[in-house]
Amino acid sequence: MKKLLFPLAIVLFFGFTKNPGTQLDPKDKEWIMKHLTESREHMKQVLDGLSDEQLDYKPDPTSWSIAENVEHLALTEKMFIESVHKSVADGPNPSLKDSLVFQDDQIMPMVADRSQKVKTSEPFEPSGQYGSTEEALAALLAIRQELMEYVETTEDDLRNRYAQLPFGTVDAAQLIVFIAGHMERHVLQMEEVIEDEDFPQM
Template sequence: MKKLLSTTMLMVIWILGSSFGGENETLTKEDKKEIINYLKTSQSDLIESIKGLTDEQWTFKPNEESWSVAEICEHIIKAEPVVLKRVVNLEGMEYKPDQVEGYREKGNEMIEFIVGRSQKFQAPEPITPEGAYKTPASFIEAFKSRRSETKGFVKALDKPVKAYFENFGPVGEVSGYHWLMFISAHTERHHAQLKEVLANPDFPI
């Protein structure tokens, strides 16, 4: 009888375990800490660069083709929920648990590509700037709120995000974990673009 119960319990545990993403498919504590720390540092670095700007500096454009600091910041904040939505809607991606191994190395490769800015992209219409933030202060307030929501989402996340993949152009296949890291890498990428505007010889003093 004991042997029968033990066998039954093992079967129940196996069935329950197979009904959800495997342990290595969800974010570990270390994963969450890494993602959240990256969100924090990319946020604080960006705010540090813009918090003292005047209205004239905020809207200065080096030329007609370039974005102002205000436009760059608006693009950053508009892109964040769009990227996050990919993780929320995992069913839109493909389940490939065999590709989880090496996810950190792949993440570093993606970050290097995004931050390196070796390839330029045209921002799609939903995340192009429209003059939503008239002052640095108004953007900073909205950005802090937006980033707080993102960090809260990561803390509560228990989906097998590391096992769902989709193609991301020159980077290849990326998972939900990589999209979460992308948010901060994207912020870093455009922070570098913003610094170029600040360093322009015609930038108002």
């Protein structure tokens, strides 16, 4: 009987326990979801009640309007989520762990910092691809919802998946917070438009 019980115990142990380090840590998940949620809600708050005239207003010919910022976010967020899925599909690469260029708490402030201006590449320049701001916003919110649902349900070890950004290596958890920071950066840009002295009043 003992001979039968020992292999059964082995099966039960390995059948009902998960290998350590193969899932996203709950604290990491909470950290990611906090920034994804807060950046989305900040954007919705800024956009709430704006007229077409206000959405299309530009402080000067070289600036983006609020509507153009929304379109840019829709275009880039789609690309970013593809990068997340690619990093997962590429599989774990522990050798890159020492190549990370930022601590977690540096990601949001660094990306959202409006004192450093960065010109986007041509594919992500707003050009009216969505037809209207409402359509661009709907697409953006759908993409963000997809990403948030992925984070909530994934069993992928995002700390052991990596992506290369222009400034260096990030893990997939940091990449997702980078996405949140990128949205926050452009929401701050929208607020700068609203604060312009010639911004149309209701």
